[in-house]
Amino acid sequence: MSDSTDPLVQFSKALVARADAAKNAVAALRLGHGRHVTAMLWQSGVVVASEQALPRKEEFELVAPGGSILTAKVAGRDPSTNIAILRTAESIAAPAIAVGEAQAGSVAVAIGADGIGGASARLGIVNLTGPEWHSSRGGLIDRRIVLDIRLAHREEGGFVFDAAGACLGMSTFGPRGQVIVIPAATIQRVVPQLAKDGRIARGWLGIALQAVAVPDALRESADQSSGLMVMSVVENGPAALAGIVAGDIILSVDGTSAHRLRKIARHFGSDSIGRKADIRLIRGGAVMTVQTTIAERQAA
Amino acid sequence: MSEAASRLVPNERLRVALHALDAPRRAALARTIAEAGHIVVDLQDAADVVLADGSCPAGETRAVVALGGADDDLPGVLPRDADAAQIDAAIRAVAAGLIVRLYGARESGFGAMRETDGHALLTPRELEVLAALAEGSTNKAIARRLDISLHTVKFHVESLFRKLGARTRTEAVAKASERRRRETIML
Numbered sequence: 372m373s374d375s376t377d378p379l380v381q382f383s384k385a386l387v388a389r390a391d392a393a394k395n396a397v398a399a400l401r402l403g404h405g406r407h408v409t410a411m412l413w414q415s416g417v418v419v420a421s422e423q424a425l426p427r428k429e430e431f432e433l434v435a436p437g438g439s440i441l442t443a444k445v446a447g448r449d450p451s452t453n454i455a456i457l458r459t460a461e462s463i464a465a466p467a468i469a470v471g472e473a474q475a476g477s478v479a480v481a482i483g484a485d486g487i488g489g490a491s492a493r494l495g496i497v498n499l500t501g502p503e504w505h506s507s508r509g510g511l512i513d514r515r516i517v518l519d520i521r522l523a524h525r526e527e528g529g530f531v532f533d534a535a536g537a538c539l540g541m542s543t544f545g546p547r548g549q550v551i552v553i554p555a556a557t558i559q560r561v562v563p564q565l566a567k568d569g570r571i572a573r574g575w576l577g578i579a580l581q582a583v584a585v586p587d588a589l590r591e592s593a594d595q596s597s598g599l600m601v602m603s604v605v606e607n608g609p610a611a612l613a614g615i616v617a618g619d620i621i622l623s624v625d626g627t628s629a630h631r632l633r634k635i636a637r638h639f640g641s642d643s644i645g646r647k648a649d650i651r652l653i654r655g656g657a658v659m660t661v662q663t664t665i666a667e668r669q670a671a
Numbered sequence: 672m673s674e675a676a677s678r679l680v681p682n683e684r685l686r687v688a689l690h691a692l693d694a695p696r697r698a699a700l701a702r703t704i705a706e707a708g709h710i711v712v713d714l715q716d717a718a719d720v721v722l723a724d725g726s727c728p729a730g731e732t733r734a735v736v737a738l739g740g741a742d743d744d745l746p747g748v749l750p751r752d753a754d755a756a757q758i759d760a761a762i763r764a765v766a767a768g769l770i771v772r773l774y775g776a777r778e779s780g781f782g783a784m785r786e787t788d789g790h791a792l793l794t795p796r797e798l799e800v801l802a803a804l805a806e807g808s809t810n811k812a813i814a815r816r817l818d819i820s821l822h823t824v825k826f827h828v829e830s831l832f833r834k835l836g837a838r839t840r841t842e843a844v845a846k847a848s849e850r851r852r853r854e855t856i857m858l
Contacts, residue, residue, distance in 0.1 A: 506782065509856065547780070579857050580856050602851075632786050
């Protein structure tokens with residue numbers, strides 16, 4: 372009955388081969404109660420997982436390809452890009468995998484760990500792609516990639532491959548159960564920093580901000596219709612030392628308008644640490660400028 | 672009937688320790704607990720169950736129902752926007768030694784930074800009125816507190832309803848709290 376020229380049979384066989392090869396690329400991180408999430412064997416001794424899927428523990432049992440159980444220690448977490456890395460005591464070899472470009476409509480295969488040393492597979496297509504975006508935690512994600520694939524929670528954090536077997540990135544859940552991909556480019560950028568410092572350095576002023584409309588009476592002197600109101604100030608933080616108080620409305624930082632959150636977030640990358648910043652703000656009905664020095668954000 | 676199972680009896684009053692850092696959110700949750708017929712107690716006091724907004728305090732050994740938060744190993748895990756009936760049911764179930772999860776649901780997931788459109792942004796004055804609404808103040812009390820006319824308070828409340836897409840004061844407080852959670856940035 373098996374007809375090797377039948378395209379559907381060939382397609383299926385190709386998928387089986389892919390899933391089989393991918394067994395050596397993923398591991399399971401045990402969560403207890405028989406549950407696990409998936410991790411990608413990224414480089415020798417380093418596995419990458421979805422930060423949001425990983426409970427706040429320092430150590431996990433890792434089920435390596437083939438089923439042997441190792442201890443994996445969390446070596447860094449970055450909620451802003453949803454990337455966590457763990458190191459294993461005995462290093463596991465990571466397969467060499469090429470990086471691919473996601474295109475809407477192209478076939479995508481999502482690989483998860485089955486929890487006993489093997490892999491599970493999901494097939495779908497890339498639903499849509501878009502330009503870089505900023506996460507709600509302020510991280511830059513190099514590309515927007517949404518999949519038309521269902522995923523079990525235990526499969527989150529696994530590899531997503533294209534039809535040629537190239538890696539598009541790591542699977543994770545977006546809002547409303549949407550399955551999205553953290554692009555390989557983002558992982559390649561973030562992992563070395565996480566491996567070095569255990570976190571991603573970010574600039575910090577020590578304030579919580581919420582966008583507000585500038586009161587009508589002040590629009591003209593402020594020269595903009597919205598700003599960021601200081602909701603709270605961290606004691607002895609850079610903003611507090613500069614005299615910034617709750618209720619101040621920030622209009623701009625070094626000339627960058629605080630009109631949009633993501634523009635301002637971009638101003639506080641790792642290169643901003645130690646830099647002096649001029650903050651234009653409204654206080655007590657008057658527009659003024661205060662100077663502060665951007666510090667480094669402490670671990671969350 | 673075992674002691675634990677008896678706690679599932681409807682109308683049983685439970686002692687609920689509330690852990691919520693955000694003041695308006697704390698007030699709203701305290702109201703939800705009280706309206707469900709339970710008693711809010713201090714975190715240090717003896718409690719049947721702890722209701723935590725987001726992550727629960729480190730070292731908490733009692734039964735916890737968490738609304739949102741990263742720890743999904745707790746006995747009770749509900750999404751942050753769980754309604755009053757779900758919170759009541761989860762409190763009773765967890766106090767009775769059961770595990771509670773919302774079927775088919777999951778924390779909101781990794782998403783993009785959200786920004787409210789300019790025309791729907793609240794003014795500082797509206798935020799003050801909102802804070803008073805969250806405490807359950809009447810328009811008259813708000814007018815006295817902010818030293819403005821009753822007419823002006825009504826104007827602000829109507830503007831809040833419009834900008835937040837709310838029909839009641841409770842809904843306005845809930846929607847503003849949700850917006851604040853999603854859109855507050857730490858710099």
